[in-house]
Amino acid sequence: MTASAPASAQRSGVIAPYGGSLVDLMVPQEEREAVKATTTKSxxxxxxxxxxVELLVVGGFSPLRGFMHQEDYDAVVSGHRLVAGQLFGLPIVMDTDREDVVVGDTVLLTYKGQNLAVLQVEAKWEPNKVVEAKGCYGTTSIEHPAVRMITMERKRFYLGGSLNGLELPQRVFPCKTPAEVRAGLPDGEDVVAFQCRNPIHRAHYELFTRALHAQNVSENAVVLVHPTCGPTQQDDIPGAVRFQTYERLAAEVNNDRIRWAYLPYAMHMAGPREALQHMIIRRNYGCTHFIIGRDMAGCKSSLTGDDFYGPYDAQNFAKECAPELTMETVPSLNLVYTEEEGYVTAEHAEARGLHVKKLSGTQFRKMLRGGEEIPEWFAFKSVVEVLRAA
Incomplete structure (x- = not known):
């Protein structure tokens, strides 16, 4: 890693959101019934x-102010940019099979008994999902989870238009808004984002705490541990269980240089495009740096086991985009646990001939199911307790 001046050296306060201002589409409480009354369909x-919807309303997708029109959708699919020129990783669209929903309609968006938002339908089109798959995910194979999602879950038509927020989804895990997260960040200091979608084990903790000492990070930086708690891959641990592991771990480690929050984001496993999307979102939450691991948001063929992306594709793409986002990347250290020195980099262990201890995810799950004792070098006791109970 090359040394550079920390971003905080040129900044006071918290980094500005992408586009310059944090979008807030929530309607004032006293006006919500009147806005809802304008709708004719749901x-x-x-x-x-x-x-x-939640990330649009609270500004997590700033500078977007609603679902993308076709022009922005096409531009993002073909070149990861909005028509206005800003970087954007993946399309944000509302999908429907309803032929009776047309441009000009004012539609109430509901979710599990809640009234989330009002959508002004300003665009409707039937997308070419083959082109979308190839442009966004680099493949048209339905072995890719996001290709399977857009072809088999997303509906026939896409809708674009502005949003007025009525309420946020009620979730097991409380998701702070970007404004709320920003309010808890230190002025003028770097904020390093750690993204994950699985329970945090010892190696993860070592990774994001050591990132605070990277050469391009300010001395008094903090790390924002910001797990995605929306839909992920089918075999991932459910969000409600992951939430419990994070809460228990946060209480256990009690480190004042760590901030904890949850992100209501649905993973696409899109490799490089996903890395860009996560960086934009984290800048809106106040982050200046983003830890990016080997094969971030990667996925494998369900038939051959082959990776859809190269191990460093996401890292390289994120590094290329970072200057335009006025952010910096922090490469993920390849940490291993050794009998002699605990956690060190794999390169250090190899150079010194240290004895590396390994425990695969498959072995870990087998030991959990069998009631075997999990070594503390691998997992926190609090996390193991939650996983066993689940």
């Missing part, structure tokens, strides 16, 4: 739709 959101 659409029920999927879990993924609800995540997108």
């Amino acid at each position: 659409l029920e959101c999927s879990d993924r739709n609800a995540c997108d």
Whole structure:
């Protein structure tokens, strides 16, 4: 890693949101009934739709002020940019099979008994999902989870238009808004984002706490541990269980240089495009740096086991985009646990001939099911307790 001046050296306060201002689409409480009364039709959101609505309303997708029109959708699919030129990783659209929903309609978006938002339908089109798959995910194979999602879960038509927020989804895990997260960040200091979608084990903790000492990070920086708690891959641990592991761990470690929050985001496993999307979101939450691991948001063929992306594709793409986002990347250290020195980099262990201890995810799950003792070098006791109970 090359040394550079910390971003905080040129900044006072918390980094500005992407586009310059934090979008807030929530209607004042006293006006919500009147706004709701303007609707003539309603659409029920999927879990993924609800995540997108929430992030649009609270500004997590700033500078977007609603679901993308076709022009922005096409531009993002073909070149990861909005028509206005800003970087954007993946399209944000509302989908429906309803032929009776047309441009000009004012639609109430509902979710599990809640009234989330009002959508002014300003665009409707039938997307070419083959082009979308190839542009966003680099493949048209339905072995890719996001290709399977857009072809088999997303509906026939896409809708674009402005949003007025009525209420945020009620979730097991309380998701702070970007404004709320920003309010708890130190002025003028770097904020390092750690993204994950699984329970945090010892190696993860070592990774994000050591990132605070990277050469391009300010001395008094903090790390924002910001797990995605929306839909992920089918075999991932459910969000409600992951939430419990994070809460227990946060109480156990009690480190004042760590901030904890949850992100209502639905994973696409899109490799490089996903890395860009996560960086934009984290800048809106006040982060200046983003830890990016080997094969971030990668996925494998369910038939051959081959990776859809190269191990450093996401890292390289994120590093290329970072200057335009006025952010910096912090490469993920390849940490291993050794008998002699605890956690060190794999390179250090190899150079010194240290004895590396390994425990695969498959072995870990087998030991959990069998009631075997999990070594503390691998997992926190608090996390193991939650996983066993689940």
